[in-house]
Amino acid sequence: MLELYQFELSHYSEKVRFILDYKGLPYRKVEVTPGIGQIDLFRMSGQRQVPVLKDENEIIVDSTAIALYLEEKYPEKPIIPVDPLPRAQTLILEEWADTSIGLKARTAMIGAFNQDPEFRKAFFPNRTPQQLQSLVDELPENVRGVGNMVASSVPSFFKNIVGAVPGDLLSIGGTVAGFGSEAVKAAMDDLGRDLEALSLILVDKPFLVADHPTLADFAVAALSMYIKFPASPTLNVPLSLKGKGVPGLADNPKYETFFQWRDDLYLNHRKIDETVPPPPVDGSPQKISID
Numbered sequence: 001m002l003e004l005y006q007f008e009l010s011h012y013s014e015k016v017r018f019i020l021d022y023k024g025l026p027y028r029k030v031e032v033t034p035g036i037g038q039i040d041l042f043r044m045s046g047q048r049q050v051p052v053l054k055d056e057n058e059i060i061v062d063s064t065a066i067a068l069y070l071e072e073k074y075p076e077k078p079i080i081p082v083d084p085l086p087r088a089q090t091l092i093l094e095e096w097a098d099t100s101i102g103l104k105a106r107t108a109m110i111g112a113f114n115q116d117p118e119f120r121k122a123f124f125p126n127r128t129p130q131q132l133q134s135l136v137d138e139l140p141e142n143v144r145g146v147g148n149m150v151a152s153s154v155p156s157f158f159k160n161i162v163g164a165v166p167g168d169l170l171s172i173g174g175t176v177a178g179f180g181s182e183a184v185k186a187a188m189d190d191l192g193r194d195l196e197a198l199s200l201i202l203v204d205k206p207f208l209v210a211d212h213p214t215l216a217d218f219a220v221a222a223l224s225m226y227i228k229f230p231a232s233p234t235l236n237v238p239l240s241l242k243g244k245g246v247p248g249l250a251d252n253p254k255y256e257t258f259f260q261w262r263d264d265l266y267l268n269h270r271k272i273d274e275t276v277p278p279p280p281v282d283g284s285p286q287k288i289s290i291d
């Protein structure tokens with residue numbers, strides 16, 4: 001069976017999960033433990049980032065390479081059109097989603113985490129800032145275990161996507177490299193234009209390029225995850241985060257067409273993974289089995 005080495009909260013991993021689900025390919029998720037698990041990943045794949053796909057003896061690194069591999073090896077339910085124009089549009093949109101939307105969405109989310117107590121509460125609904133700090137201080141102890149890894153999903157999430165834990169982000173007010181207020185504002189402005197453009201494309205079309213979903217749709221839907229976490233049960237994010245996102249973008253009626261399109265894509269093309277329990281709502285330690 002295909003194996004996907006991933007972080008549940010990684011938007012690049014989400015892109016691959018979307019494609020696997022759409023193509024109807026059964027796969028097993030292997031949740032990589034931040035830090036120590038990435039050492040094993042490095043041994044296996046020669047690098048430390050997720051997603052990595054293992055297909056028998058083949059190891060494929062990088063979400064785009066995985067998409068191209070899956071399209072070639074499992075051509076049923078194609079996601080990359082053959083005709084020149086839609087093919088070009090698909091590849092360009094995918095590249096734009098990966099290199100622009102995904103990175104700016106991450107910046108905007110960190111900005112909102114620092115600036116908006118309500119959004120912050122969605123990550124840690126039952127914690128005061130004091131408790132949050134002690135949770136973070138405890139983390140190194142918690143993540144060292146034998147056999148079962150004990151991890152705190154939300155702190156790990158931040159550590160992975162920004163290289164900082166929530167405590168760092170809060171105590172230095174978002175000045176972690178690349179997440180200062182000017183960078184956040186620029187990212188928000190750009191994302192506003194992106195969401196407007198996408199909403200315009202989707203006003204009277206069900207998909208971005210073709211009359212069926214393509215790699216462009218899956219990349220844009222997945223890489224916009226941090227702008228607004230999908231409410232869909234298919235994604236194992238803390239319940240309190242579902243449907244929540246960056247204020248000014250996630251709740252702006254101007255982009256309703258886009259978010260409605262994304263909800264429909266989730267409803268129709270992502271599958272519920274019943275094998276993984278949802279992460280804890282309060283960031284308390286959670287056992288993750290590593291095979």
Ligand SMILES: N[C@@H](CCC(=O)N[C@@H](CS)C(=O)NCC(=O)O)C(=O)O
Pocket residue numbers: 007009010011012013038048049050051061062063064098160161
């Ligand atoms: N270009 C890569 C980007 C992958 C990536 O940035 N992965 C992040 C998670 S979203 C990661 O593994 N971060 C951990 C690290 O860099 O150590 C792709 O498309 O797969």
